[in-house]
Amino acid sequence: MSFDDGNKTHGASVPAVPTWVPDTARRYLHHTVAGRPIRELARRAGCHASTVLRQIRRIEMRRDDPLVDAALAALAAVHFPPPAQPEGDPVRTVDREVAIMTDHSLFPSAALLEREARRVLACLSEPGAVLAVAEQMDKAVVVRAEGVRTAVVGTDVAQAMALKDWIACSAPGRVSRYRITGAGRAALRRLLAEAENRARADSDGGFSETQAAYDPPDEEVGGGLRRCRYGRAESPLAVLARRKDRDGQPFLDEALVRAGERLREDFELAQLGPRVAQNWDRFLTGGVRGGAEANLDRSGGAARDRVARALSDLGPGLGDVALRCCCYLEGLEQAERRMGWSARSGKIVLRIALQRLRRHYDRTARAEELIG
Incomplete structure (x- = not known):
């Protein structure tokens, strides 16, 4: 109190x-x-x-x-x-x-401290990085081991981080040097997770909990304009493709993203068929177990058949996450809750599903061009 x-x-x-x-x-x-x-x-x-x-x-x-x-x-x-x-x-x-x-x-506000701490603590997490603070100076700098400056921050924010035990002084003096602590690394993970959750909640698509509207704008790529396929909102695949794994490699490579986009494209084409209000829920867990032929509907057109065969090949679980995230553009958190999975497991299952989906398309040898 x-x-x-x-x-x-x-x-x-x-x-x-x-x-x-x-x-x-x-x-x-x-x-x-x-x-x-x-x-x-x-x-x-x-x-x-x-x-x-x-x-x-x-x-x-x-x-x-x-x-x-x-x-x-x-x-x-x-x-x-x-x-x-x-x-x-x-x-x-x-x-x-x-x-x-x-x-x-x-004194910095709580919002300013969180925003600056995410940036500074991330720089201090690099090997050999230190925060240098000189006497009578209103700014501090983050320097790598090779002497490269990576960030500048106000001393008021640095004081707040030191008081919260996120950084600790390893060499006091006229120019004191600070390093990130274990509490600082834990705070960085928490701040990044909170920022990611806020971004998901504020986004109109991608990881958001609502499906993005179909609004194909033009975007500039490589100095020219091309037609976007699904709208300005990013899909979950686009967000995951920017993430890195523990080895520094993209979490989803380009081939996996293309496989997910191809499934999404066939799904959109199937929606344009004569049966606009199609019920895809029977392709989820339970419906997939009945086998491929039980779920195929020849009246839905070639695109619907391709989606049905791909989901049937993936099978229960993998077909669920592929349909929800690639086609419905549901957020991973929502998909995990719907299927009763543990938190943060959805992205691993989605990657496995995309790997099998890519093999499925390789086997069928349907190297058709994407729309646009």
């Missing part, structure tokens, strides 16, 4: 402490600056007093870190009023009111 909401000192309102400040740092400042007893802090935190005491000692030991010390000093000057001063001490009052009016705007 926070003490700083609604605090007032000498008639001046104390700004709210930034949400990114760790609870341990808040308790340290409440005790050392605002004079709150440890037992009171422990009672409000719902823990033993010895736990709070250890947290305070740990923060005190970290004040040898220049960025941590600067962050705590700035937070103490603005957000944590000291015990009441004797009457007739106008100098201390004026100094504090000036600090409140000026310094609180220098």
Whole structure:
């Protein structure tokens, strides 16, 4: 529980402490600056007093870190009023009111910290990368082992990352060097996952939970214009194709993406046939088990037959994920929930399905050109 909401000192309102400040740092400042007893802090935190005491000692030991010390000093000057001063001490009052009016705007917001941390921590994850912070400078730089600068960040953001224990000082001095910590790597994974989930939710297609509308625009490729097949929204295959595996290779190579696009193209052609409202759900798990011939509908045209044969060849599970992600453009998360799979397993199954789909097309020797 926070003490700083609604605090007032000498008639001046104390700004709210930034949400990114760790609870341990808040308790340290409440005790050392605002004079709150440890037992009171422990009672409000719902823990033993010895736990709070250890947290305070740990923060005190970290004040040898220049960025941590600067962050705590700035937070103490603005957000944590000291015990009441004797009457007739106008100098201390004026100094504090000036600090409140000026310094609180220098702290980064939570959104800015997350955005900058994703960029900086990713650069620090490279082998030999360090964050160099010079005294009296308002910027810090990320430098690789070979001396190449990869990022620049404000010292206020660097102070916040140090206070959150995402970076640690390996060589203090006039130019202090910081490296990413285990907590920083865990924070980077969490921030990247949150950003990816927000992008999926905000997107109109690809990994989004709704199917993209068919709106074929023109796009510029190689200095010329060509017709897009399925619209501006990216398919799940396009997003996965940009990802890298642990060896640094594309998660989906070009041949697998082409196989998925070919299935999608036949699916679109089948929708243009005389039976527009076709029920493809019977090709999912259960319907596929009946074999290829049970699901073929000769009245649907050649494109429908090609889709039916491809899904039947894939079989249960693989046919499900191929139909949902390649044809319906469902998000992987939604497909995993529908089929009861564990989280993050869908992309592996989708890659296996695309590999078998490519072999299917190779066997049928139907090297037809894609539309457009």
